Amino acid sequence: MYTIYTSPGCGPCMAVKAHLRAHKIPHTLVDVSQDPAAVEKLRKMGYSSAPVTVDEATGEHWHGYLPDRYASPAPEAAPAADVQATIDVGPVEAGEHVLWDPRQGHLLIIGDRDSGKSVIQRGIMETAVSVGWQAWGLGLPGELDKVEDHRYAQVVTADVSDQLERIRAASELMRERYHLVEVASLAQERPEPFQPIVLVLDDYAHLRQRWADLAPAGEHEADVAENLLLGIHRLGRSVGIHLSVSCHGIAHHLGQSLAADLGATVVYTSLWRTVPLEGLSHAG
Numbered sequence: 001m002y003t004i005y006t007s008p009g010c011g012p013c014m015a016v017k018a019h020l021r022a023h024k025i026p027h028t029l030v031d032v033s034q035d036p037a038a039v040e041k042l043r044k045m046g047y048s049s050a051p052v053t054v055d056e057a058t059g060e061h062w063h064g065y066l067p068d069r070y071a072s073p074a075p076e077a078a079p080a081a082d083v084q085a086t087i088d089v090g091p092v093e094a095g096e097h098v099l100w101d102p103r104q105g106h107l108l109i110i111g112d113r114d115s116g117k118s119v120i121q122r123g124i125m126e127t128a129v130s131v132g133w134q135a136w137g138l139g140l141p142g143e144l145d146k147v148e149d150h151r152y153a154q155v156v157t158a159d160v161s162d163q164l165e166r167i168r169a170a171s172e173l174m175r176e177r178y179h180l181v182e183v184a185s186l187a188q189e190r191p192e193p194f195q196p197i198v199l200v201l202d203d204y205a206h207l208r209q210r211w212a213d214l215a216p217a218g219e220h221e222a223d224v225a226e227n228l229l230l231g232i233h234r235l236g237r238s239v240g241i242h243l244s245v246s247c248h249g250i251a252h253h254l255g256q257s258l259a260a261d262l263g264a265t266v267v268y269t270s271l272w273r274t275v276p277l278e279g280l281s282h283a284g
Contacts, residue, residue: 001057002027002070005038007050009216012065014165016051019067024151031159081132081195083240087124089267090116100124100265102198102242106233108258109246111269117246118143120269121202124244128198129153136170138163139202140210160214163207164225170199170241171228177239194240199232204247204254229254233261 002020004027006013020027032038032050042052047063053070054061062069089098089107100107107124111117122143125135129152137144137155144155156162177194184191201207208222215221230253232241243258246269250259258264 003030003054003056004028005030005032005042005047005050005052005054007032008159008161008214010050010161013051014161015065016053017162018165018169019065020070021154023070025070029159029162081193083193083196085128085131085133085196087127087198089124089265090120090269098265098267100244102196102237105261105263105265106237106243106258107245108250108255108264108266109244109269110249110255110266111246112248115269117269118202121200121244121246122147124198125153125155125200126150128196132195134195134197135200136166136197137200137202138166138207139200140206144200144202160211161216164211164215164221167199167225167228170197170236171231173197174232174236174239174241177241178235181239196240196242198242198244199236201229201243201245201254204245205249205252208252226252226254230257233257 002025004013004016004020006017006029008031017029019025030038032042042048042050045052045061049063051065052061052063053066055069084103087100087102089100089109109117109120118139121137121139125137125144125147128135129150132152134152135147135150135154137147137153137157139155139157141157145157147153147155154166156166180191208226211225212219212222229243233243233254236242245254245258247255250256259266
């Protein structure tokens with residue numbers, strides 16, 4: 001087990017976290033900007049900046065991104081993902097259930113506060129990992145933190161920089177998958193099926209505002225993240241990267257783009273029914 005001391009907006013910190021997640025290496029994160037005692041501890045160890053890694057098993061510690069120093073756990077046999085799975089979103093007024101087929105389009109969940117959007121998003125994540133998908137959840141501290149622990153489930157609610165890094169990672173993975181498809185096509189081969197990923201964005205309008213308020217570059221970083229998400233909306237589905245976005249309305253570009261997508265599944269949680277999209281564009 002490793003303890004990683006990080007700070008917001010730190011590029012090497014993001015690289016360390018991405019490496020540990022990608023290799024499923026157990027670790028604990030400590031944000032030194034929120035922990036004065038951690039800052040003092042690092043000073044006594046001789047460090048003046050992050051990231052700092054402490055190997056709790058050996059007591060060794062080092063500064064920076066040094067990937068060769070992390071011992072990866074023995075690989076586990078991964079169950080085959082059900083790439084054709086549909087996800088039960090929940091009941092509608094007539095008692096029937098909304099089924100989301102991610103292969104046909106992304107998911108947009110619209111509802112008032114306390115209407116159950118976050119509970120639905122948590123259920124989507126837990127269903128996804130149960131059929132061998134990865135589920136990455138970004139939201140405000142609260143409901144998503146209750147997602148059951150699973151090696152395919154990753155929830156980020158407190159660390160804004162980590163959330164933005166996760167979006168960049170999803171976008172980069174999408175590009176890598178397209179490259180593999182192109183290579184296979186040139187070789188006249190079929191690429192191996194990709195493990196599907198559902199990227200859950202819970203309470204998106206508030207999430208985006210939090211990025212604008214707390215990210216080092218403010219509104220610019222929020223704009224960059226939304227543009228990456230719009231790219232995933234356009235291209236991600238073909239390579240197994242799917243969006244599940246919940247919000248109060250569709251005033252933001254991402255919601256408007258999803259709402260205009262004829263292939264997307266759109267549900268309204270307050271009344272548990274699908275609703276006309278006109279009139280929602282001015283909601284918060």
